[in-house]
Amino acid sequence: MENNELNLPGYEIPEDVKNVVAVTTLDRLLNPVYNWGRRSSVWPLMFGLACCAIEMIAAQASRYDLARFGMEVMRPTPRQADLMIVSGTVTKKMVPAIVRLYNQMPEPKYVMAMGACASSGGPFKEGYNVVAGIDKFLPVDVYVPGCPPTPQALMNGLIMLQKKIDKEKISQVRWYRKGHDSVEIPVPILGPDLIDPRRIPDIKAAAAQPVTTPAQAGG
Numbered sequence: 001m002e003n004n005e006l007n008l009p010g011y012e013i014p015e016d017v018k019n020v021v022a023v024t025t026l027d028r029l030l031n032p033v034y035n036w037g038r039r040s041s042v043w044p045l046m047f048g049l050a051c052c053a054i055e056m057i058a059a060q061a062s063r064y065d066l067a068r069f070g071m072e073v074m075r076p077t078p079r080q081a082d083l084m085i086v087s088g089t090v091t092k093k094m095v096p097a098i099v100r101l102y103n104q105m106p107e108p109k110y111v112m113a114m115g116a117c118a119s120s121g122g123p124f125k126e127g128y129n130v131v132a133g134i135d136k137f138l139p140v141d142v143y144v145p146g147c148p149p150t151p152q153a154l155m156n157g158l159i160m161l162q163k164k165i166d167k168e169k170i171s172q173v174r175w176y177r178k179g180h181d182s183v184e185i186p187v188p189i190l191g192p193d194l195i196d197p198r199r200i201p202d203i204k205a206a207a208a209q210p211v212t213t214p215a216q217a218g219g
């Protein structure tokens with residue numbers, strides 16, 4: 001970066017120290033370094049759900065070499081991971097565990113939906129035991145299409161995530177805001193069906209509606 005680029009307009013630097021002193025803001029100077037450090041050391045959580053996970057494992061092998069992106073360290077504990085790659089079919093039975101793992105990850109954290117199943121339910125969308133995309137429960141940052149997506153597609157998704165991290169500003173990110181609490185998603189309840197606690201008021205309102213038979217409806 002040129003010295004001139006660092007000097008903000010409105011702050012005149014005397015001629016004799018122009019090449020020694022730079023005046024800038026924390027955001028302008030630190031953001032590129034801060035984001036470069038974060039995006040070059042994204043540690044994914046080590047877990048997989050179905051066939052997409054095999055492609056994720058292949059991406060971690062020597063042929064694709066994710067070490068180039070600083071992403072080769074997959075952590076077996078959510079406490080040390082900052083990227084959740086949801087790779088595979090998301091069954092209702094697994095959702096409470098996935099949400100609990102997400103809640104245990106420290107901020108800043110990111111979610112990638114890898115493959116058609118994690119993005120939308122994929123070929124099992126109508127299945128009684130499958131949810132139509134993990135974004136019904138978690139905030140997804142990047143979607144990787146395909147069934148299965150290739151390791152190259154996953155790498156493209158990781159590069160997209162890096163671009164997203166590059167655009168974040170220290171002064172605006174939610175985890176540095178005053179009074180910010182980590183995003184805690186209510187863990188869904190698995191009974192005869194999966195219940196999202198955030199939708200309980202809607203469910204109660206729907207249950208309170210009078211039942212209309214087809215005969216009453218004139219059908």
Ligand code: SF4
Binds near residue numbers: 050115118122
């Ligand atoms: S998207 Fe295709 S490859 Fe991936 S988990 Fe679903 S069925 Fe398997």
